[in-house]
Amino acid sequence: MGKYKRTHMCGQLGLANVGEAVSVTGWVQRTRDLGGLIFIQLRDRSGIVQAVVNKDVTEELFELAGKVRGEYVLAVSGEVIKRAESAINPKMSTGYIELAVKELEVISKAETPPIYIEDDLNASETLRLKYRYLDLRRPVMQKVFITRHKVAKVVRDFMDENGFLEVETPMLTKTTPEGARDYLVPSRVQPGNFFALPQSPQLFKQILMVSGFDKYFQIVKCFRDEDLRADRQPEFTQIDLEMSFVDKEDVMELNERLLQRVFKEVLDYDIQLPVPKMTYKEAMERYGSDKPDTRFGLELKDIGDIVKTSEFKVFADTIANGGLIKAINAEGCSDKLSRKEIDSLGEFVKTYRAKGLAWINLSAEGVKSPIAKFLKEEELNAIIDRVGGKTGDIIFIVADSPKVAYDSLGQLRLELARRLELIDKSKYNLLWVTEFPLLDYDEEENRYVAMHHPFTSPMDEDIQLLDTDPKSVRAKAYDIVLNGYELGGGSIRIHNSELQEKMFGLLGFSKEQAWGKFGFLLEAFKYGTPPHGGLAFGLDRIIMLLTGTDNIKDVVAFPKTQTASCLMTNAPSPADEKQLNELNIKTTV
RNA sequence: GGCCCAGUAGUUCAGUUGGUUAGAAUGCCAGCCUGUCACGCUGGAGGUCGACGGUUCGAGCCCGUUCUGGGUCGCCA
Numbered sequence: 117m118g119k120y121k122r123t124h125m126c127g128q129l130g131l132a133n134v135g136e137a138v139s140v141t142g143w144v145q146r147t148r149d150l151g152g153l154i155f156i157q158l159r160d161r162s163g164i165v166q167a168v169v170n171k172d173v174t175e176e177l178f179e180l181a182g183k184v185r186g187e188y189v190l191a192v193s194g195e196v197i198k199r200a201e202s203a204i205n206p207k208m209s210t211g212y213i214e215l216a217v218k219e220l221e222v223i224s225k226a227e228t229p230p231i232y233i234e235d236d237l238n239a240s241e242t243l244r245l246k247y248r249y250l251d252l253r254r255p256v257m258q259k260v261f262i263t264r265h266k267v268a269k270v271v272r273d274f275m276d277e278n279g280f281l282e283v284e285t286p287m288l289t290k291t292t293p294e295g296a297r298d299y300l301v302p303s304r305v306q307p308g309n310f311f312a313l314p315q316s317p318q319l320f321k322q323i324l325m326v327s328g329f330d331k332y333f334q335i336v337k338c339f340r341d342e343d344l345r346a347d348r349q350p351e352f353t354q355i356d357l358e359m360s361f362v363d364k365e366d367v368m369e370l371n372e373r374l375l376q377r378v379f380k381e382v383l384d385y386d387i388q389l390p391v392p393k394m395t396y397k398e399a400m401e402r403y404g405s406d407k408p409d410t411r412f413g414l415e416l417k418d419i420g421d422i423v424k425t426s427e428f429k430v431f432a433d434t435i436a437n438g439g440l441i442k443a444i445n446a447e448g449c450s451d452k453l454s455r456k457e458i459d460s461l462g463e464f465v466k467t468y469r470a471k472g473l474a475w476i477n478l479s480a481e482g483v484k485s486p487i488a489k490f491l492k493e494e495e496l497n498a499i500i501d502r503v504g505g506k507t508g509d510i511i512f513i514v515a516d517s518p519k520v521a522y523d524s525l526g527q528l529r530l531e532l533a534r535r536l537e538l539i540d541k542s543k544y545n546l547l548w549v550t551e552f553p554l555l556d557y558d559e560e561e562n563r564y565v566a567m568h569h570p571f572t573s574p575m576d577e578d579i580q581l582l583d584t585d586p587k588s589v590r591a592k593a594y595d596i597v598l599n600g601y602e603l604g605g606g607s608i609r610i611h612n613s614e615l616q617e618k619m620f621g622l623l624g625f626s627k628e629q630a631w632g633k634f635g636f637l638l639e640a641f642k643y644g645t646p647p648h649g650g651l652a653f654g655l656d657r658i659i660m661l662l663t664g665t666d667n668i669k670d671v672v673a674f675p676k677t678q679t680a681s682c683l684m685t686n687a688p689s690p691a692d693e694k695q696l697n698e699l700n701i702k703t704t705v
Numbered sequence: 706g707g708c709c710c711a712g713u714a715g716u717u718c719a720g721u722u723g724g725u726u727a728g729a730a731u732g733c734c735a736g737c738c739u740g741u742c743a744c745g746c747u748g749g750a751g752g753u754c755g756a757c758g759g760u761u762c763g764a765g766c767c768c769g770u771u772c773u774g775g776g777u778c779g780c781c782a
Contacts, residue, residue, distance in 0.1 A: 150745090151738035166742070186732090203740055211742085228733060230715060238717065242774050295782040315782090342781040343706095467708085467778060556782090569782050678775065 120191040120221060127163020129210050133196040140165060140215065141223070143253065144188045145233065147181075154181045156217075158192060159233075161258055164208065167192050167215040180220055187226035187233065187250075193219040241669065245683040248674055260671055263382060264659050268335055270381045271355055274374050280331040280357065285320035287313060287337070293633050294565065297341035299350070307700040313339035316652060318569065319637050321358040322609060325648040326640045333357035335655065344678045347601075347657065347668050351676070355604070355658075358650030364592050364608050367649050368393075368548055371596060371604070375546065382662055385544060391596070393548040404442065404526025406552070409600030410545045412538040414529045416442045416522075419513070422498045428490035434515040441515040442525050445503035446532055449510040450479045457535075458510070464531055465514060470524035474513040478505050487513075530600065544661070547597045551575065554591040555622065563624040568593045570623055570634070571616070572607040573649075579615070586622050592649070598661055606651025613641060 120139040129138065142160035149155075154169040169181040184190065194217040205211035230247055231239040235256045244251040251257060272282065291298045291312035298312035314320075316338050324332045334356045341350060359367060369390070376387040399408050402415045420441045423431040431441055446453070453461075462473040476485040478500065488496060505511050514525050533539050554574050555564040566572060568591060574582065578589040592608035610616045616638070620630040631638060659671040669675040676682055696703070 146742080148741045148744055149738085150741060153739040153741080155741055155744090157742075168740085171739075200740080203742090205742055208742080228715065232716075232732080240712090240717090240774075242712095243716080245774095292782090296780085318782095340781060343779085345781090346776070348781070469778085566782055572782095677773090679773085683774090 120193050120219065122191070125162035126158050126160045126165040127209060129165050129196055129213055129215070131198065131212050134198045134213060136196050137193070137218075138196055138215065139191060139193040140167075141189070141191045143226075143233070144184055144186050144190060146186065147184055149182060154178070154184075156181065156184055156190070156192070158190060158215075159253075159255075163210060163255075165210045165213075165215060166205075166208070167194065167217050167220075169217045169220070173218065177217065177220060180222065181217070184220075184222065185226065185228075187229055188222055189224035189226070191221040191223055192217055242683065245669070245675065245677065248684045252673065257670075260659065260663050260665075261673065263663055264655075264671060266382050267378055267655070267658060267662065270378050271333075271335065271374065274377050275333045275357070278331070278370065280333045281329055282334055283324060283329060283332050284334065285314070285317040285324075285336065289314045289320075290636075292319070294570065299339045299341050302699040302701055304699050315340050316354060317356050318571075319634070321356060321650060322571065322637060322648065323640050325358055325360045326643065326645050328360075328646075330360045330646075331357075332359075332650075341680075344676065344680060346666060347660065349656065349668055349672060349675055350680050352668075352672075353655040355653040355655050356650070357652070358648060360646040360648045362608075362647070362649055364550075364594055364649060367606060367608070367651055368594055368596075371606075371651050371653075372546070372548075375596070375603075378658070379544065379662075387544065387546060391546040391548055393550055395551040396549055396553065396590075397551065399549050400522050404522040404524075404529060405600070406549055407595065407597040407600055407602045408526075408547065408549075409530065409533070409539070410547055411540055411543050411599060412533050414444055414446065414532055414538070416444055416525050416529070417503045419443050419499050419502050422502065423491070423495055426491060426495055428487065430490075431515050438518075439516055440518045440521040441513065442521045443499065443503050443511050443513045444525055444529055444532070445505050446510045446512060446536075447506075448508050449532075449536070450477055450508045452536065453510060461512070461528060461531065465524040465528055468524035468527050469520045470514050470516055472514075473524075473528070474515070476500070476505070476511040476513070478507050478509045478511070480507060541664075543599070545599055549595045549597055550593075551590040552593040552595070553587070554578075554589040554593075555586050557587065564622050566619075566623060567591065568605070568607050570619060571609045571637075573610045573615070574619075582618055582622065594651075596651070596653075601657055601661060602654075603657055603661070604651055604653035606649065608647070608649035611641065611645040611647050613638070616641070 122141045123138045124140055126140050126142050140158060142158040145157040145159040145164050147154060147156050152171045156167045156169065157164050158167055169178060171178045192215060194215045196213050197216045199212055199214055229250050231237060231243050231250055233250060233253045235254055237254065288301060288311040291300065291310065292315065296315050298315065301311040301313065303309045303311060317334060317336055321332055336354055336356055337351055338354050339351050344350065372389055372391045376389055379385040379387050396406055399406050401418070404416050418440065420435050423441060424435040426432050434441055458475055465473045474487045476483060476488065476499065499511065503511055512528060514521050516524065553567050554572060556567045558565045564586060573592045575590045575592055581589050593605065594607065595605040596603045610619060617627065656668050656671050660666065660668060663671060665671065674682060674684065681688060
């Protein structure tokens with residue numbers, strides 16, 4: 117740095133400093149040259165302060181100040197002076213004072229930046245990502261990463277106070293079957309062999325329980341080579357934890373206290389404990405989602421029993437084929453949604469594979485519905501009665517396979533809430549979703565797959581059903597949901613080898629296959645395994661919720677685009693011939 | 706892999722039915738200006754209309770392909 121040692125941060129200066137000689141450093145936000153008087157707004161992480169250069173000080177200083185441009189890095193020394201009454205700017209936190217410059221050093225010049233360093237910029241995301249270092253200078257972005265730092269600190273403090281140890285697990289690990297695609301890393305010293313970057317530290321943390329660490333946590337990067345979304349990055353951060361000698365209530369109790377602490381210290385928001393619990397079954401039936409947003413109503417109602425013998429074939433056939441008929445009553449929407457908008461909602465549910473969206477408009481002029489003519493009057497009345505319909509409401513109905521009916525109406529529920537602005541944005545509704553199914557049937561592979569992962573324990577009262585009715589077995593698994601976002605999930609794991617083998621059997625693995633895939637874990641389990649369970653939070657999603665963005669790129673310092681590339685570094689890029697030869701790799705593109 | 710949207714000065718955008726020299730705002734450069742804080746005034750520079758191909762007397766505009774970015778479904782145990 118230059119000859120002037122910094123004494124204060126820009127944003128800290130105020131009336132208390134009036135009369136002091138200070139030195140500040142930072143980037144030039146803006147200059148205003150009035151001819152005989154030059155104002156320079158200087159910005160650092162703490163805020164912006166106005167420096168003023170008067171022609172009367174020295175000619176050299178004034179000439180130098182006139183050459184200063186935006187984003188130059190300066191060191192400025194002078195006296196803090198109180199602004200005249202008429203010159204006060206109440207919009208700036210430092211607007212009651214200014215710095216009368218005595219000395220000025222241009223530490224570094226800057227080219228004209230391609231994006232403005234301002235909070236309300238509307239530059240394209242492409243440019244922001246290419247010039248991420250400039251984008252990150254914006255105060256809103258700096259605030260996000262201050263929040264992110266705070267959350268990580270609160271988590272570490274809390275975990276430490278509760279007896280947890282942070283242990284690092286490897287980034288170069290073994291590729292795991294089932295689950296997402298792995299990012300692979302070639303081994304040079306073992307030609308033809310590959311490491312995988314971890315999708316999660318799952319198996320290592322379970323082994324740490326075998327090792328007697330008792331309570332483990334880690335704030336850790338995880339990698340999944342799947343297609344991106346607005347809320348999904350190929351590398352992301354988990355708050356990962358595991359505990360020994362606990363049942364699911366212990367894990368849930370600890371984690372809701374953790375979240376309570378984070379919300380208190382970061383947002384000064386009070387979360388009431390205990391967090392409400394809802395079974396998976398109830399969540400699906402009432403909200404069509406395993407991560408329901410409970411800040412508003414619009415709940416789903418089942419009308420299958422009313423229309424299962426209906427002459428309307430669409431409904432009767434759906435029930436006969438094991439499907440569901442679900443309805444939402446959009447209260448008071450009759451005069452809020454035009455016919456065109458209703459049709460667009462029909463297109464909307466098709467995104468989720470629904471074949472169609474039936475509706476009954478209970479308008480003031482009478483019942484309008486394309487399906488009314490197929491229904492008997494008592495069927496129509498029973499439907500209206502079931503959903504509590506009254507004049508002015510519109511009832512939306514989907515008849516489809518259970519998955520499609522839940523999915524499409526669950527999403528329609530969210531879409532209606534957005535369009536009708538039913539969501540109270542000041543609320544943070546936490547919810548535990550529990551009793552997830554242990555298994556999910558994969559139609560393509562014609563076998564059961566683990567809904568959570570193969571080491572998730574079934575509920576004690578359902579173990580007997582493993583032989584007779586695997587599909588209805590519930591797991592000791594739990595997700596924590598906030599405003600419709602899955603913040604984290606976990607489970608109690610299997611620590612009994614007979615049960616574990618039965619589980620592998622259900623998943624269609626032979627003993628040999630299971631040992632081939634997970635041998636190191638099964639081997640470890642032979643040497644004394646405590647009952648254990650844990651949970652992992654998506655840190656990025658927590659930060660999104662805390663900072664009020666729905667774009668994960670806003671909470672990651674150097675994020676990837678939809679094609680998983682970094683616009684700043686241009687990664688990924690081709691490797692040169694020498695590197696590939698050393699790794700014994702040939703590419704075919 | 707499917708569907709949808711966008712790409713024009715440094716930046717954000719406009720650009721009519723396909724028609725002469727592609728505009729605005731802002732930023733940038735220069736000059737003037739001692740209380741600005743979105744400073745003001747005057748002047749100036751700044752364009753491979755994402756790329757390639759086609760239709761046409763003529764394409765920013767129409768057609769095809771492709772690239773890049775965004776959203777989403779599948780996918781993400």
